[in-house]
Structures are given as structure tokens and as C-alpha cells.
Amino acid sequence: MILYYHPLSSYCWKVLIALYENGTAFVPKMLEAPEVAEEWLALWPLGKFPVLRDGDRVVAETSVIVEYLGQHCPGPFRAIPADADVALEVRLMDRLFDNYVMTPVQTCVGDRIRPEGVAGDPHAVEQAKLLLGRAYALLEARMAGRRWAAGDDFTLADCSAAPALFYADRIVPLREDFPGLGAYLDRLEARESFARVLKEKEPWWHLFPYAHG
Numbered sequence: 001m002i003l004y005y006h007p008l009s010s011y012c013w014k015v016l017i018a019l020y021e022n023g024t025a026f027v028p029k030m031l032e033a034p035e036v037a038e039e040w041l042a043l044w045p046l047g048k049f050p051v052l053r054d055g056d057r058v059v060a061e062t063s064v065i066v067e068y069l070g071q072h073c074p075g076p077f078r079a080i081p082a083d084a085d086v087a088l089e090v091r092l093m094d095r096l097f098d099n100y101v102m103t104p105v106q107t108c109v110g111d112r113i114r115p116e117g118v119a120g121d122p123h124a125v126e127q128a129k130l131l132l133g134r135a136y137a138l139l140e141a142r143m144a145g146r147r148w149a150a151g152d153d154f155t156l157a158d159c160s161a162a163p164a165l166f167y168a169d170r171i172v173p174l175r176e177d178f179p180g181l182g183a184y185l186d187r188l189e190a191r192e193s194f195a196r197v198l199k200e201k202e203p204w205w206h207l208f209p210y211a212h213g
Helices: 009-024 032-044 062-072 082-112 122-142 156-171 179-190 190-202 202-207
Strands: 002-005 027-030 049-055 057-060
Touching: 002 009, 002 032, 002 122, 009 062, 009 082, 009 156, 009 190, 027 032, 049 062, 049 179, 057 062, 062 082, 062 156, 082 122, 082 156, 122 156, 122 179, 156 179, 156 190, 179 190
Parallel strands: 002 027
Antiparallel strands: 002 049, 049 057
């Protein structure tokens, strides 16, 4: 299998965590190289990443990629629990982290990396930060008493949570006002799969516009 990815992309991190959790063999292809970017766009003209190529099959969208890995590369990591009700909670938490944590993060980051001469949108940034605060409060309450995002087991929801909360905490710090969520982020950062992702990002981290506050 080949994974087309960027080392600072939160959604690429989400898939990498699942791959590392499962010990799945794959070939990483970073999109910095022009020839790799050409391959990627030929496979997925929408220009979004990551994209997984498994033989003749092209799999896109992170949650789908993670579920695909569970179905076609079974191993120790179970992204979606067998229990149907728990599986629904996992999928809900996955959507909460992607849509209400990572999406406002992207609004804030996008505002900082606008091309020269393009005006910023402080109102959109302020609204995004307010949404992050509301998301933190919801997650703090919903996850009370849980070790991982949806319960006792590490799942797809945690693959989503790790990059989303890591990036969000650089924009709207969460540990002081949301201690439960902060402790959860500490557990995520200490987990071997995510710690590996964080180490691998270091050569490019200076490119993140909130890297130094």
C-alpha cells in the first residue's frame, strides 16, 4: 500500500496513527516532491490528502481509509468496535473532532497563511475560536470518566482526536479550563503511535504558523 501524505496535515496524522497502531506495512510518499504530487492528483483530482492506494484501489477520506484498513488489513487495532451502539459513539466522536475542532482550527490557520495582499477575516477567526470553546465544553462533559474518546478502548475517534486537539491547543489553549480534556490530550501525546507522528513532524514544524504562538 502507498500513502500520499503531508507531514503537517492533521488528517494525514489521523491515518498514520491508525497505521502505526496496527503495525501495517505501507510506503509513505510525501507530497513535497513534484512527481509524487502528480501521481496523487492523477489518483484524486480533488486535491485532498491523504490518499491511500492499495493495488488498483484508491481510498480517500480519512475515516473511510481507517475503516478500510480495519477491513482489509486486520490486526491488533480495532478502529470500529464490534458492538453496534459503541460503534455509533465512535463515529459520532470522530465527527465531533473533525467538524467542530479541526474545522475551526483550519479557519484560524488559513487566516494566517493568506497570500500577501489578501485581507484577513478577524470575524471568522473569532467565530472559529468561540466554536472551539464550545466544542471543548461539550467534549469535557461527554468524555467525563472515559479513558479514551468513546470509552475504554483506543479507536477511530482517538485517531481523530489526537491531531485535532494537538493543533487546537496551540490556538485556544485547553488544559487550564478543561482539565479532563487536557489529561486526555496528555494520554494521546504519550501513546506510542501519536508520539511517533509528533517526532516525525519536527523537521517541518517551523512552517506551522502557530508553532511559536
